[in-house]
Amino acid sequence: MARASHNRKMLLKLAVVAAGMFSFGYAMIPLYRHICEITGINILALGEKEVPGGSTARGNSQVDTSRSITVEFDANAHGPWTFKPATNQLKVHPGELTTVMYEFQNVQDRTMSAQAIPSYAPRQAAAHFNKIECFCFNQYTLAPGEKKQWPVVFVIDPKLPKDVTTITLSYTFFEVGSKTPAAPQAAAPVGKGTVG
Incomplete structure (x- = not known):
C-alpha cells in the first residue's frame, strides 16, 4: 500500500516535470524572438517584420535612398579560365546590402588552383566599398x-x-603558383562615374 502511494506520487512528480519541460520548450521560440527584438541581436527576428507591403515593415536606417550609385562589374582572367559576373552593372543605394554572383570555369585539361585580386575605380571608392563576403578572400581548386x-x-x-556616382569593381583571376599579376589599373569611364 505504501509502495503504491509512493509510486503515485512519483508518477505525479514526473508528469509535472514533463508538462513543465514541454511548456518551457513551447515558450522558448516566442521568448527567444522577444529577447532578440529587444536587444537587436538577431537579424532574422528583425527581418521577419520587413515583409514588403507589410504595415510593420521597418527600413534599414543606414540606407541612403536619396542617392543611387552605379556599380560596374569587370572580370579579367590570366590563363585559360572562363570568368564573368552574372550582371555587368547594378544601381544600389549607399548602405544597401547587395549580392552579385560570379561564374568561374576551368577550361583546361588539368586541375588548377586560382585566386582573384580586386581593384576599384575611382581609387577613393576603395575605402567605402565594404565586402562582407567575397571569393577573393580564398584560393580555389577547380578540376578540369x-x-x-x-x-x-x-x-x-x-x-x-x-x-562619386559610379564605382567599377574589377577582379583579376589568376593561377596560384604562377606569377601573380598586378592588380589592374581600372579607370572610371569617360562621361560616367565621377565628377571633379
Whole structure:
C-alpha cells in the first residue's frame, strides 16, 4: 500500500516535470524572438517584420535612398579560365546590402588552383566599398572543366563622397603558383562615374 502511494506520487512528480519541460520548450521560440527584438541581436527576428507591403515593415536606417550609385562589374582572367559576373552593372543605394554572383570555369585539361585580386575605380571608392563576403578572400581548386559560382556581398558606405556616382569593381583571376599579376589599373569611364 505504501509502495503504491509512493509510486503515485512519483508518477505525479514526473508528469509535472514533463508538462513543465514541454511548456518551457513551447515558450522558448516566442521568448527567444522577444529577447532578440529587444536587444537587436538577431537579424532574422528583425527581418521577419520587413515583409514588403507589410504595415510593420521597418527600413534599414543606414540606407541612403536619396542617392543611387552605379556599380560596374569587370572580370579579367590570366590563363585559360572562363570568368564573368552574372550582371555587368547594378544601381544600389549607399548602405544597401547587395549580392552579385560570379561564374568561374576551368577550361583546361588539368586541375588548377586560382585566386582573384580586386581593384576599384575611382581609387577613393576603395575605402567605402565594404565586402562582407567575397571569393577573393580564398584560393580555389577547380578540376578540369569544373564550373562554380561564388558571391560577392557588399555594402557601399553612405559616407562615400557625393561626387562619386559610379564605382567599377574589377577582379583579376589568376593561377596560384604562377606569377601573380598586378592588380589592374581600372579607370572610371569617360562621361560616367565621377565628377571633379
